[in-house]
Amino acid sequence: MKPRQWGAGPRQPWQSTHALLLLPVVLILVITVVDIRSPESIHLGPALVIAPALTPSFAGPRTTAFVGALALAAQTLIAFLHGGIATSNHVVQLVTLAVLSVMCVVYSAVRERRQAQLAQVRTVAEAAQHVLMWPLPEYIGPLRIASLYLAAEDEAQIGGDLYAATRCDNTVRVLIGDVRGKGLPSIGEAALLLGAFRESAHRHVALADLASGLDQSISRYATELETEEETGERFATVLLVEIPDRESVTRMTSCGHPPPLLLSPGHAVTVPSLHPSPPLGVHGSTEHTLDVFSFEPGDTLLLYTDGVVEARDAHGRFYPLAERVARWTDDSPEALMHHVRRDLLAHAGGRLNDDAALIALHRTPAVRRRHHGHGRMAGADSSRPEAG
Structure with a gap:
């Protein structure tokens, strides 16, 4: 028998994911604004990698790729406003951010696959347990x-x-x-x-x-x-x-x-x-x-x-x-x-x-x-x- 629920029910998984997605998005926005307003000698762009690195903990590869692309767009905007995209410093930052974002997407895909396998194993185990x-x-x-x-x-x-x-x-x-x-x-x-x-x-x-x-x-x-x-x-x-x-x-x-x-x-x-x-x-x-x-x-x-x-x-x-x-x-x-x-x-x-x-x-x-x-x-x- 299902337990009685009082008041509002628990949040659905997609609602929790959407709420957590605000964290990397807001982080990208804050880092971008602060970097643009800072002197050119201060470079906060490398910190943008934190956003795609956090995303696999609560979302899949598609969402991680979206956050990575958003971080790259923010880094491009910072480079354009601080000396131009073609400068060697900004090129290195863009390439590094792109590589790390791809690695985060791959990690997220592997993690999602393993979670699916674990869920399947648990389903089979629970079925066997209920037989016994x-x-x-x-x-x-x-x-x-x-x-x-x-x-x-x-x-x-x-x-x-x-x-x-x-x-x-x-x-x-x-x-x-x-x-x-x-x-x-x-x-x-x-x-x-x-x-x-x-x-x-x-x-x-x-x-x-x-x-x-x-x-x-x-x-x-x-x-x-x-x-x-x-x-x-x-x-x-x-x-x-x-x-x-x-x-x-x-x-x-x-x-x-x-x-x-x-x-x-x-x-x-x-x-x-x-x-x-x-x-x-x-x-x-x-x-x-x-x-x-x-x-x-x-x-x-x-x-x-x-x-x-x-x-x-x-x-x-x-x-x-x-x-x-x-x-x-x-x-x-x-x-x-x-x-x-x-x-x-x-x-x-x-x-x-x-x-x-x-x-x-x-x-x-x-x-x-x-x-x-x-x-x-x-x-x-x-x-x-x-x-x-």
């Missing part, structure tokens, strides 16, 4: 959901963190995980894990059996693809959560993943005591433990990856997630994600060193069954701040 990323529904079963993903790698919307949710026999099953590595190199394992969850979530009655199935998938993938140097390096931490529609409980199986936070009204934050098994792909035959906790209507379960709590500030201090979210336990999932995003980025100085993902699962009093499960792998932020 399934946005979580706003409501699923008795839950209201909001999610947040922050990629560590520039220009990336996906990475090694992942999450998914699905409906299975009057229950909601949620997966959040983190494969080894970050950014684009870890996409293969993340895609495999998501596909295995979507396929296996409906087959296994017990959550521990589902974890075992995912473990086998990761182990098989590692055996087939990892090199000798990567032996034992392909693994993933995973937290599986199961929330029945008619029971005020949540069942969890952790495979080396950080425990979630349980947010209750009145600024109460508790950390469920889990019995985690090793990450998936480390020991294929590991027994997985099922932990059961109370999850009442009005509570919010906050799932996250280690990229959140391991984000450091300028002094090397980790992000205190439990302490910060205690202020927002009464907020909606969307507002909670909005607060965490803003606070986390402020803590980390605007950039994270690792992918970070969060899901807020708010248990509503009424059961909603309109939506079926979806999954999402390391994608753009799907949270929306609440309208005031």
Whole structure:
């Protein structure tokens, strides 16, 4: 859904370009007037090259050529009024300005071509990302959901963190995980894990059996693809959560993943005591433990990856997630994600060193069954701040 726009909309690109074009034009005009009014011993004409040199930063080769031609015309006028065009000094200035203007036009053409290629690559990448990323529904079963993903790698919307949710026999099953590595190199394992969850979530009655199935998938993938140097390096931490529609409980199986936070009204934050098994792909035959906790209507379960709590500030201090979210336990999932995003980025100085993902699962009093499960792998932020 497109964000609501208030008041006048943003300027169109052509409007911004026309406004910026005034800068080199005014610069040429000022330099010309000042040079004409200055004594003949003062030569400001060489400064005209600044105008065509600035233009490629916001315009294409045609506009750059126009500014270059305008600068040459101004230099010609200055030469005509100051001793004549045929003087050696003015000839050198005209030739130099013409050569530099041509170089600026060539640079602008190369830059425009590379921008077009980059835009094409981004379009293809975004199309592939949307095939892999399934946005979580706003409501699923008795839950209201909001999610947040922050990629560590520039220009990336996906990475090694992942999450998914699905409906299975009057229950909601949620997966959040983190494969080894970050950014684009870890996409293969993340895609495999998501596909295995979507396929296996409906087959296994017990959550521990589902974890075992995912473990086998990761182990098989590692055996087939990892090199000798990567032996034992392909693994993933995973937290599986199961929330029945008619029971005020949540069942969890952790495979080396950080425990979630349980947010209750009145600024109460508790950390469920889990019995985690090793990450998936480390020991294929590991027994997985099922932990059961109370999850009442009005509570919010906050799932996250280690990229959140391991984000450091300028002094090397980790992000205190439990302490910060205690202020927002009464907020909606969307507002909670909005607060965490803003606070986390402020803590980390605007950039994270690792992918970070969060899901807020708010248990509503009424059961909603309109939506079926979806999954999402390391994608753009799907949270929306609440309208005031």
